[in-house]
Amino acid sequence: AQTVTQSQPEMSVQEAETVTLSCTYDTSESDYYLFWYKQPPSRQMILVIRQEAYKQQNATENRFSVNFQKAAKSFSLKISDSQLGDAAMYFCAYRNYGGSQGNLIFGKGTKLSVKP
Amino acid sequence: GAGVSQSPSNKVTEKGKDVELRCDPISGHTALYWYRQSLGQGLEFLIYFQGNSAPDKSGLPSDRFSAERTGGSVSTLTIQRTQQEDSAVYLCASSTRQRPNYGYTFGSGTRLTVV
Numbered sequence: 001a002q003t004v005t006q007s008q009p010e011m012s013v014q015e016a017e018t019v020t021l022s023c024t025y026d027t028s029e030s031d032y033y034l035f036w037y038k039q040p041p042s043r044q045m046i047l048v049i050r051q052e053a054y055k056q057q058n059a060t061e062n063r064f065s066v067n068f069q070k071a072a073k074s075f076s077l078k079i080s081d082s083q084l085g086d087a088a089m090y091f092c093a094y095r096n097y098g099g100s101q102g103n104l105i106f107g108k109g110t111k112l113s114v115k116p
Numbered sequence: 117g118a119g120v121s122q123s124p125s126n127k128v129t130e131k132g133k134d135v136e137l138r139c140d141p142i143s144g145h146t147a148l149y150w151y152r153q154s155l156g157q158g159l160e161f162l163i164y165f166q167g168n169s170a171p172d173k174s175g176l177p178s179d180r181f182s183a184e185r186t187g188g189s190v191s192t193l194t195i196q197r198t199q200q201e202d203s204a205v206y207l208c209a210s211s212t213r214q215r216p217n218y219g220y221t222f223g224s225g226t227r228l229t230v231v
Contacts, residue, residue, distance in 0.1 A: 033218055043205055045222035076123075091158065097218065103149055103172065104209070104220055108158040114184070 002027045004094050006107035010019030013082045014115050020067075021077045030054075031097045034068065035104070040088040048090070051075065052097075073090045075096050079112075094102045120144075122208050122223035129198055129230055137193040137226045141210030148191050149220070150183060150209045159207065165191065198230045 003026045013019035025034070036048040051059045051068050058066050063080045079086055092107040121140040129135050141148050149193050150162040161175035165185045174180070182200075185191040195202055209220040 007230075035219060037222075042224070043207075044224050045207065045209070047219055047221070050219050052218075077123075095213075095220075097213075103161045103164045103175070105161075106159045 002029070002094055002096070002105050004105050004107040006092050006104055006110050008110045009108070010111045010113070012113045013079070013086075014113060015066045015082055015084060017082055018078060018080045019082055019112065021079075021090050021092075021112065023077070023107055025073050025075065025094050027073070027091070027094065027096075029096050033095050033097055034066075035093040035095070035107075036064070036066070036077045037091045037093060038086075038088045039091065039109075043073075045091075049077065082114050084114050084116060087112055120210050120221050120223035122206075122209055122226050124226060125224065126227045127229070129228070131200060132197055132228055134194065134196045135198055135228065137206050137208075137228070139191045139193070139208030139210075139223060141191070141208070142188065142212075142221055143189075145210035145212050145221070146188070147211045147213065148185055149209045149211070150191070150193050151209065152204045153207060153225070154204045156229070157214075162206075195228075198228075200230045203228055203230045 005024045032053045034051045038046045038048050049061045065078045067076045089109045091109045093104050095104045123138045146167045148165045152160040163183045164172040180196045183193045205225040207225045209222045211220045
């Protein structure tokens with residue numbers, strides 16, 4: 001069974017600085033997606049960035065980028081120029097794409113605080 | 117609609133009562149999921165609907181929980197004889213299986229409080 005591990009329950013960053021959130025996963029599948037979701041206090045889960053496993057190029061979305069290491073099964077999120085609005089819970093998630101699709105599997109989350 | 121809609125936003129119920137939570141997915145999304153998030157916790161998978169296939173109910177915690185999806189669109193999660201441990205936020209999500217927009221869109225959730 002696939003698993004997702006986020007080893008940092010809490011992280012803190014100074015406004016305008018850069019922070020990296022860690023995520024590792026375990027799977028025997030070859031065709032899958034990885035996601036980072038943000039959940040602010042409003043509880044709305046917001047998709048931050050997605051990565052397709054068959055693409056070697058790391059995904060980027062404005063100030064958000066990932067470091068996808070397929071062999072190491074690592075998928076970290078880098079937030080550049082951190083803003084107060086980035087404060088939230090961040091969840092790493094995995095999902096198969098191929099024939100054995102299933103549900104989205106989440107890590108336990110990292111609570112990010114941004115200091116002004 | 118433009119997003120996933122869940123109702124009610126908040127629900128307070130007495131222990132032992134039945135509750136129904138509704139999810140209206142994005143039009144055209146064939147897959148629909150229910151998750152539960154207890155206070156300060158991650159997301160716990162409950163049930164998954166994909167098209168006309170039999171739902172994956174492997175995450176339902178007890179037989180007090182059930183869900184249906186009518187006409188491949190709206191879904192209702194029913195909790196019978198609610199218990200205090202059922203208090204949580206119930207999140208619904210829908211997804212497309214089409215690349216490159218593959219991913220889940222979540223609703224804002226229903227916060228259930230059992231008193």
